[in-house]
Amino acid sequence: MSHSTGHQTAMPLPLLELRDLAITFSTSNGDVPAVRNAHLTVMPGETVAIVGESGSGKSTTALAAIGLLPANGRVSNGSIIFDGEDITHASEKRIVELRGSSIGMVPQDPMSNLNPVWKIGFQVRETLKANGLPSGPQDVAKVLAEAGLPDAASRANQYPHEFSGGMRQRALIAIGLSCRPRLLIADEPTSALDVTVQRQILDHLDTMTEELGTAVLLITHDLGLAAERAHKVIVMYKGQVVEAGPALELLTNPRHPYTQKLVASAPSIASRRIESAKKAGVRTQDLLAPSVTATAALDRVIEVEDLTKVFKIRGSWGTSTDFTAVDKVSFSIARGTTTAVVGESGSGKSTVAKMVLGLEGATSGSIRFDGVDITTLGRKEMFDFRRRVQPIFQDPYGSLDPMYNIYRTIEEPLRVHGVGTAKTREKKVRELLDQVALPSAMMQRFPNELSGGQRQRVAIARALALDPEVVICDEAVSALDVLVQAQILNLLADLQSELGLSYLFITHDLAVVRQIADHVAVMEKGKLVEQGTTDEVFDNPTTAYTQALLAAIPGAALELPPEVA
């Protein structure tokens, strides 16, 4: 440990300083610069957030600080100074010494960051041991309990797959902070979690780091979250720091065009903006994409009544218990409007979507599409029904066949349903690509050559190929970056007004709901706990659960000055 004398003076030395940092990846096509001229300082005990979209170099910059660049990455210029010591080209031995004990890390995805074959306790214990701390069972339990894991002593004997996402993230936070590092790198620590869990975890992380005096380098794509949690925000774009400064100042007075765009489209901030504007007496409709008037709402295209789904869970000795995933859910979708079903993972919202699509049979209840109950349809009628209701799924990486080019992907539903001739089908595909604002030259490309946003546009084009009346979007934008998310939401809104589509929007992200939905139905543990128009639900949430969900939107605690709002 090197000791600086700086703490005695009024201006302490920075804990971490990146000077002119450049990071290069060597690929088969030569060197690719990933980060250029990155400047950054973190003072002891301070929280600094790096904000940017995926590929902006924000994670790479942070990982470079603890020597965790991928094998083909290297620091090509500049220096990394930790606590007065230049560690840019420190030996492997020195870096291993620093890791854990001086610089901790909380990674992004709790599902993939714990080794599935070792018990949680083991993974905590080896951290303590490697950094020379006492590592008895009571020490392990203490560390886990600090991170807010209930019943830590017995939980330590469980495997990661027996933990929920939130509990896993708590275990990872416990590991990251177990050796009392002076700096914690938190790489999107909650983006894979439900909003309410996200809030709890971030609050806990805040409290812990404050108590321990740990500095935090928070990496996130959500500007609202960054502004709420950090003292200082650094915006990265295409490998460069484009703007840096105190959080609120950056929100109220963004100078770089990219930051301005980020501020304009961050869902959490947009949602706040609507709320602030409403206080000022502006109607939501004026701020949002065109929305239908109340009179059209009488024509109900989908009516769901007492929909129930019971799964049998296999137990030992051939027994099985019933698990009610969806419990007597009733709602309806008016033609040409958007209804959002909101809930956390495990609330049953995706099961509802699958049943409405006819992909999963209902245990009881009815789903009427244009007055016809689809739960009783035969094979032939079901086939025709599928033409009229189309899905868009969450993961544009997984939902497009990698062996099909874009033309074949979009044309397939037309061919399956025997629509038109080869010639008219090609014309239709061109039209569809045009509608989703993709060049028709893209037809011959394959999904792996496209970005996430482009893929999701292809998925939308494919869904629209059969001129459906209803489109079911199952978390259709949650895998996308904020800016792309905003573009896709706008596209969906445009298509709705153009084609008169009705949307069933399944999501966990209330900020997105506020931007696109006319009606909201909130689900909790299989039951529908609240529903109403978006304004009603957002302004006067009646159940505690909805209130908790609303409070958990990142940035909810921000007091935005009127000029931003």
Place this chain on the structure above:
Amino acid sequence: MVWYIVRRFLQLIPVFLGATLLVYFLVFSLPGDATAAICGERGCTPAVVAGLREQYNLDQPFWIQYLLYLKGVLTFDLGTNFSGRPIATIIAEVFPTTAKLAIMALVIEAVFGIVFGLIAGLRKGKIFDSSVLVLSLIVIAVPIFVLGFLMQFLIGVKLQWTNPTVSGDATFTELLLPAVVLGLVSFAYVLRLTRTSIIENVNADYVRTATAKGLSRRRVVVVHVLRNSLIPVVTFLGADLGALMGGAIVTEGIFNVNGVGNTLYRAVLNGDGPMVVSIVTFLILIFCLANLLVDLLYAWLDPRIRYA
């Protein structure tokens, strides 16, 4: 878990019945008179032939023959072969040699395959990796009888490091060369499987997290990369153990090992029906047990897998 094991043992019953029925039927349908094989070229008197037919139930229809055989198996009496020796005694005599050879081959392929695969995987694209990949491809491509004769000639005959063939005692040193030949092909597969698996795991998020925790490189590799990578390898090794226990007809033939493979080969040549059916049934049971062992090992290695 207990219930799962019991169920797996119960599943052995239909497998056993089906396998014996099939093999019995195949042997029954072989052309030629079975007694001719016993009597040899000089032939027997009709009275002796009739006696033999009655002794081995050859005068009965297929179903009766099969049921009589089953009855024998269930009372632990595998009967005698055409030379009049109890089949159970013969199996007890030759199986230990085969088991010894199989375990030696398995240890060789596992140790060398995993070590080489680990190094190759960690140094992906480097010279070591490329050379072992090419070598393993050659080993896979060359038929085992070529490899066997080649090594027998080079090491046993030219260099005279070991005996070119195995005596009746089948000592450890004598079995070493055939075990290497037997293990070579599987060694190449184990190496490639380990390598692929290591490459997949070394970039896993939890490996990066383990590094960030401050663990040494060595510990990260052994505890977090290797153990996770061994799961598919163990599956392969277990299945291979079953196959090796069944005797390697070619290898045992080349090195004159008095094992199960060689015995089965001679029984097939002699048209010795009872012997063939008994050995094959025995091998099927061994194979099923090896598979059960793999499944249990699998659950032990990967706690996410639970049997109910």
